[in-house]
């Protein structure tokens with residue numbers, strides 16, 4: 117092979133991350149061969165011990181890679197096994213087996229515990245959101261649409277809005293975890309295993325709940341990679357939105373929150389700067405993960421059936437996106453756990469015009485159709501502008517001129533706490549609705 121082609125072809129520089137999964141798969145496969153008498157008991161023992169020694173070499177960083185001989189993790193492990201126990205026994209391990217089924221199995225084996233780790237950190241994150249939402253429930257801040265001040269909401273309600281997306285991601289992840297549980301081992305290169313290997317045994321020995329049903333599909337199937345990449349893309353989009361909110365809220369102009377030093381950086385030039393790099397990196401890495409998802413989808417488009425080397429391009433995005441997602445989740449967990457909030461800044465950002473909807477609602481309760489009340493409340497806003505005061509300061513006389521239905525009880529409208537408490541239907545920002553959301557998260561976490 118051409119020198120560059122050797123480098124171009126080899127995957128060991130990245131698929132070495134799968135070494136444990138590869139050895140685990142080989143040990144199971146050897147047991148399957150033993151059941152068929154294709155390995156003697158003594159040979160099985162030697163193969164297992166040899167593979168365990170290879171694993172230990174990797175664990176301890178002592179595995180010596182043979183440049184341009186070790187093409188991928190499968191050939192590297194087998195080459196080393198042969199050196200340790202002799203080629204005559206090691207050479208039997210690959211009986212009826214193909215690297216095509218190995219890589220498809222290894223990637224699933226590698227991903228399973230990683231998905232569980234992702235789920236675990238997401239649960240921690242939900243726990244932090246719920247705990248903060250509970251202890252900080254009194255704090256009211258402006259809620260925004262189009263980044264324009266809209267209506268007052270509880271700070272907790274904002275936190276829980278992000279928790280709601282994380283909860284959705286967690287439930288979707290459970291679906292991905294279910295579908296990865298299909299074991300390709302024992303399918304051969306494409307057509308099936310000709311020695312009658314017990315695939316049910318291989319699957320259960322590796323802890324899979326089911327076998328992949330078709331050998332030709334099994335060697336081509338990277339749907340689980342696509343699912344993980346797409347799942348990560350959406351999950352990261354949610355972390356990116358959360359990050360973007362926090363970046364904005366941490367500016368001096370807002371000053372609602374302050375990111376802990378542990379998750380901030382300074383400027384090399386401006387001594388006063390404290391930058392929310394943690395959050396910017398999460399926002400930035402979202403693009404990276406989305407690129408990997410669309411990149412790998414493009415790779416599998418137009419592939420013919422069964423295994424093609426293009427599929428090797430699934431390994432790096434999988435490894436990278438799982439790591440990026442996990443790190444991003446851990447970082448946002450740290451940011452949220454240590455975030456300082458400034459309730460006074462939130463409170464002082466509340467302005468009476470954010471209660472214009474409440475003025476309209478007040479008139480609805482007096483029997484005026486909402487379309488009309490919306491118009492009337494608009495006139496109040498205009499009047500306030502004209503007078504150079506806030507809508508809470510427009511006198512009752514002026515209000516009565518706009519609509520005779522205004523009365524002295526209108527004073528109750530201009531109260532932010534009362535405004536959030538009026539949003540008491542399920543899912544709203546009132547105390548009871550927020551507490552119900554918290555209970556739902558707590559109940560979900562307790563079930564786990």
Ligand code: ARG
Nearest residue numbers: 127188215216219427428431
């Ligand atoms: N390194 C390959 C991969 O990652 C393993 C399978 C190779 N199979 C083959 N027939 N060349 O996809």
